[in-house]
Amino acid sequence: MIAKKDIRNLADIVGEDYFSSEMFMTSLYSHDIAALPGIVNDVLNPNAEAVAQPTTTEVVSNLLKYCKQHNLPIVPRGHGTSGYGGALPARGGVVVEMTRLNEVHHIDKSNMTVEVGSGIIWGKLIEELEDEGLTVAAYPSSAPSSTVGGWVAAGGSGIGSTKYGGIAEQVVDLEVVLPDGEVIRTKDTSEEHFKIETKGHFFRGDDSFFTDLSDNAVYDTDSTQLFVGSNGALGIITKVVLKIIPLRHIKPTTSSFRSQNLMVGALQDILEATRPFYLHFITDKFYDMLKEVNQAPPTMGGFIISCAFEGTDDEIETEIEKLKHIVSRYSGSVESKEVSEHEWSERFYPMRIKRLGPSLAPSEVYVPLENLDGYLNHMNKHFRNENFALEGAITDRGEVAVLTWFPDDERRRISFLMGWYRSLDVINLGLKHGGRAYSIGMWNAAHSRSFYGKENYAKMSDLKRKTDKKGYLNSHKVFAGPLVLSTRLNVLIMLIAGIVAPIVIWLAGIIVPSIIQAYVPWIFVNDPTSFLIWFIVGLFAGFAVSEFANLLPISVVLSIGTPFLRLGRRIFH
Template sequence: MALTDEQEDELTKIFGDRFIVAKHELLPFSTDIGTLPREVGLIMNNMPDALVQPVKANEIRDLYAVARRHGIPLIPRGAGTSGYGGAIPLAGGITVDMRRMDRIIEIDEEKLTVTTEPGISWYDLQFELNRRGLDLQCYPSSALAATVGGWISQGGDGIGSLKYGPVNDSVIELEVVLPNGRIVLSRDLQLFCDTEGILGIITKAKLKVKKLTEIEPTVFSVRDNHVLMNAIEEILNEGPLPFTIKLEESNYVQIKKKLWPKNELYPYPKKHCVVLVAYEGDQDEIQTGLNTVREVAGKHDGIIHSKWVADYEWKERFYPMRIKQLGPSLVAGQAHVPLESLGRVLGDFQSQQAPMRAGADGFVTSRDAVTIMGYYLEDERNLFFMLSWVQSFSILDIAERYGGHTHSTGLWLADRAEEYFGKKHLAKIAAAKSKFDSDNISNPGKIFGFWFPWVLRFGRHFMRIGFELLNNGPLKTIKTVKWMLYDFPPLKWIRNDM
């Protein structure tokens, strides 16, 4: 829907030249980090009608008043570094770009807290904290661009979560503008973390931080997925808890060989999986951890790589999607996997994908869980890109076979909200939605979306069959169809009882 002249005048009075309607400026806000097929536009209007860039909470309060009066959807957005569609319109509306609200308000070096506006990137926040001898407890691998408010609203875990928990565990208090116009300070994190702006827009965040300590990375490689899983379990059980553990299965390791610095010999043998382990703390704790890794790697005939390799991989933690250069497009999907199932999940992933066109990496996020990201090299210019795009769901399908689940909901996976939040938590969110946003103007279609994710859920099975037939022929397609059947009752119930 196009905005009327009256609506544009009202918004111009609030935002001035920070109210934008030029189509070429709106286009980047019609998608997120994932490339969308053109056909998606046939079943949803993912192009915003306008963009606003607030600089203070009162502007957002006034924006909500205009939106309520005219029934205009508002879509809050950070840097769009998620691939779940949480920052994409479902039916047009106004995208609220929060990146101009990027001030650090207060750093309390005694209480180890920082209060900041939501539009600052995690990287810039960490840089300023490091100057003060402080550091973040955890941050996303997309920290160079991802904003504080965006990751809190999306929820999740990342670098440092193994030791300090998901991002929600770092949040103390949030200032939020509710859809009904109230501006509140809240410590009810169940309402405003992970809920993707459907209950309001975050305008300040108070976070726990920690003292800046030395971090020492080390890298080793092992010969297959099950050895990888066993080695990680032993590192967690036999030594100090690492700050983070990043893993790469062997297909991903071979793909990134093409991007290795030209003047350096590629260190990883063919079919090896790679593990980056980083320890923090005093020298005794770090050395104990490094010794544990050496012992575990030696036990499994692994290779400990040089300090140069470890330092290089540590710097590369911010660039997991660098392989997009080989695409030219990249389709990605994410899932939460029990650590005990990691070997089987990666094995199924490799058996279903072409070796040099798909790979997976991930972070160990607790003593018993891993977040896995599947990457698929594609070309969005191809006629059948829609069939290729459906691969973004395949890593989740595999994870669910072995007790895994979605890592978030967003637009694409809103039908899995109860699975993600739990019945009681979701009921609490629903009650707050009715109370704060009875007109459903704040990021509609997310979490409580119904028709769209179900259309997508069933439609993607047919697209997956088309993709398999096109790329792998009928024999492999039969195997894929067999696994698809386990997504539907009663076979799904039988599988869950086995």
């Protein structure tokens, strides 16, 4: 709990107009876009205790200095459009909402870069650049609502990534406030700046997640990439310098196919023969769901490829002719201009099938394009009893960001809980086909080392040890932390144990009285006093169980719980 004195001091640092500890505010910032099962909220209790909306980098620095000194948990947040738990306040504390740092500071046309506040919305940035005849090279599908800093912190690919790469390839420099309040520019700060000689544990968690660097590790003079995709666990991003490109004409085209293997073959040849700005597909199940909600234009086939080319009219027409030959070779159909423009206009709205739920449980994974057909077949077999939809976007690395949607109903608490295993299984299936997690956040922390690479992960671990030994900044993200059971759940476990203990002893006295009389006659429950004694013993046992649970990393709990959730889903679904 944050003390009242700390609340007053934090309000003074941020400004009373930009700080609140009122429940109506804290509840708004205690979740992200993903719907969590009720019991998960009970277990993790991700409830913010205060919300700060800093307006300058200096305010962010002062805020972090104070919170580190008083060990108050901090969680940076954009607009919460990611669903991987990266913005969840796992230990309560202060949510630092960054959207007031939303200015375009400088457009550098000579170096083709733009410097912006991390809280600016992608849509707003794109509009301002287009007024100058410029644009960004890639942007997320959530561009109308997500922040620049949010995508940088979460990492990933988006629209334009087929040609220009993901967000990591777009970032030139960052202004970051480290957990100790130091403000750095990553382009001018070597990775070696964060090197430490003395290794050791810095906060309670799964120690196997912390890796020591090898003696021959290579340090980059630019530390920018350490912070891209770090989910705010290493520092709070306040400014971002991005690459920009001239605004050019973009023309979309849509093709349809009768089968999955034909579509996948066409995707591979399109990527090899042309250079699309955007290359995206949906499967027949996704198309059928779109038809159910009247969002699917009529097409010849149910497997759809949406492609967009960028350049002069002549360059685009040359690329489209190549695409037409490929589509014909795979017995596909090039759809009309109206269908193509419809699909292009809908690129920002992947959740338009949500009304079938009324909830959606998403999961995303990267899979190599050459393994896509096998992965899709495996998904169809593994989830044959589930209703789900698949879409994917191809990156410049030849990977496919495959997004799976499971329509569900969070109001059906037990069934929705049991279905949570699906998101974890999607990633595990992707790994079996040579893939990797799309993003880390809190739920995928078990994959951190393989996601970042052993050496980069070790450098991130050094940085965390050096600047945030107690893990107060965005705890449980990237570096897996233990469960922090809610007070309500701890008390419930103790009460259940207190009630169960005397009942079990009483039943044992009825079922096997001779054994108990012969060996442990003193444990009989035969009067109020003995019941009370065993109730107290049960309370202590329950306390021990809850404390043990608080030592388990969330990643271990998820690994243990997934098979039980899978079994429960078959029973209750």
